[in-house]
Amino acid sequence: MKKVSLEDISKELGVSKTLISFVMNGRSEEKRVSKEMTEKVLAKAKEMGYKADYLARAMRTGKSNTIGLIMADISNIFFAKLARSIEDEATKFGYNVIFGSSDEVSAKTGKLIDVFRNKKVDGIIICPTTEDLKYILNLQRDNYPFVLLDRYFSNMKCNTVLVDNYQGTYDINLELLNNGSKRIAYINVNSESAHMKERLRGYLEVHKDSNVKVDHKLIKSVSFRNIGKDIETVIDDLFKKEERVDGIFFSNNHTAYVGIKHLLNNYKEELNHLSLSCFDSYDYTELLQFPFISGKQPIEEMGKKSVDLIMEQIEKGEFFEPKKIVLPIQFSHFGNKMGIE
Amino acid sequence: MKKVSLEDISKELGVSKTLISFVMNGRSEEKRVSKEMTEKVLAKAKEMGYKADYLARAMRTGKSNTIGLIMADISNIFFAKLARSIEDEATKFGYNVIFGSSDEVSAKTGKLIDVFRNKKVDGIIICPTTEDLKYILNLQRDNYPFVLLDRYFSNMKCNTVLVDNYQGTYDINLELLNNGSKRIAYINVNSESAHMKERLRGYLEVHKDSNVKVDHKLIKSVSFRNIGKDIETVIDDLFKKEERVDGIFFSNNHTAYVGIKHLLNNYKEELNHLSLSCFDSYDYTELLQFPFISGKQPIEEMGKKSVDLIMEQIEKGEFFEPKKIVLPIQFSHFGNKMGIE
């Protein structure tokens, strides 16, 4: 069961390994290898169980048939589903996926990019954090194929796949307003990033368009690294007399999950007089037993498109046309219907 | 920003690249490189921003500092969390993770193993399906480092990390019985695999030990590929007069999730007279508003241990001692307390 190399075949047939390489890469015609020889080589290769050594090839060509994937945390179901979609699409192109989690820590992203480049991945799909810009700019300068996914930088012209954060938030909050909510709290996180700013903008705009005044005390921020405690504090505040809300919009799935847990444990009664909603969804939203609106991101599509973009860039090299793909989000009602009286 | 190679440094310093290689690998002493030279080289390497080319090194040494990970489906939260834990532990050893999903289809596992080996991953962590045995045996024959995770083969002596499927199921069902359930349904899936057989054994044994007769009509099987429909049929059956159950044990997280969804939509009233439980847990169990017992697998530990085992095997080569690590599972109550009157 020793590995069979090009050279082994060439020796067996008494021809050069160049010839074998031509045939095995399907370049017989182009390289004017005779029909008979081509067949002889193919037969022998099959007989000997030849499989090209990816590393050797990668070393020579600089192409590894592997793409790198950098996300905040693959154990978050949103990213896990993205990863799966990316894997499936990559497989169609004969690629594998090597991944790493950044935990929203920029230095980790930088390190991962370094290692992935060093391992000669053909391209990198990144869900970047705000401070990752410097690393991304390096990639761009070096013409290294990459695609930004889910997150992005406003002024950057590069391959990007994202959802319509503004419109999605606008639509969900419009639904809340139409259902009668007047005091909707907004739970912010990662507030510096472009996609989060867009979400907040959606919230503000829909209020303006609906002639509902926003009470800025209801816009709350929590830190990614301390979500548990922060959310509890924030929610407790919301139920104090002076803030008394009738709706909450969580700006992403994780804040929603933590928030809902706290609400169920401490404000169960209030849940029926509250319109809850969030951007993005977990599976669990299907199991909630109180009104809930969640904006579903087209995860499959996002993953697929990001791979397609990177494949195009890998193929076309520096002549690719950077594209920005914005996908719509759709919201759905869960639990029983809205409980505002 | 061109890449700096060993040769570049050697030319710059007017010495051989062999020397540079020795120094950069920390083998100065062993290879009797003088202190002054060592420092000179290190300084120059730093100045020039040298980074070893992993591919070239991998090509020469056959070690890629990458491990392969094969699971049924990385978008299942159980596997996603495993993947994250594996990633973290691998990072500690300076390794990256390349992954692939098998969808419980054996041919996919085979293909992934092929590709991963070809890409010279240093070892493979696999959550195998029943029919994967043949591929696993090949790995063993070739002395290729691998660890079986979560799933296993009864008669095989190889590195394995799993949970105590028997005892976990036993304990959970004992709790149900102690709470007064007499007719507990068992929802089976992937029933041919060793770990699933062990779970069923736990269910049967605890009944025997508790002197409760098992009604074999209550042991239901669903197919992995058609879980949605199958579960619905099975659950509908359970509520017919002749089977009328007072408890359900789902044998894994996915059946539980699909089952609970169906129960909530169609048997909401009955939920309060039913003891529900499952092996393994999703996040969502924390949000359930009815009694539920779930056996929590020590996912972090499982991932960590599997990496540790494979690292040991990689290091020791054929002289490693295969270990079987069995971790306990712990169950917890969720929702309000058991509702059996």
Added chain:
DNA sequence: TATTTTAGCTAAATCGATTAAGCAATTATT
């Protein structure tokens, strides 16, 4: 002093593929 040992370094092979350049024999063109 003659020989052995050691310190410190280098040349060249190797891993397995890809590819630029080129050679010899045959066929086509003028």
Added chain:
DNA sequence: AATAATTGCTTAATCGATTTAGCTAAAATA
């Protein structure tokens, strides 16, 4: 018939590291 073009294949360089074998000069030993 002389020249040009084409066919079919090969040689050797290359990617960037690791590693075996070995060389030279200085130090140690006999």
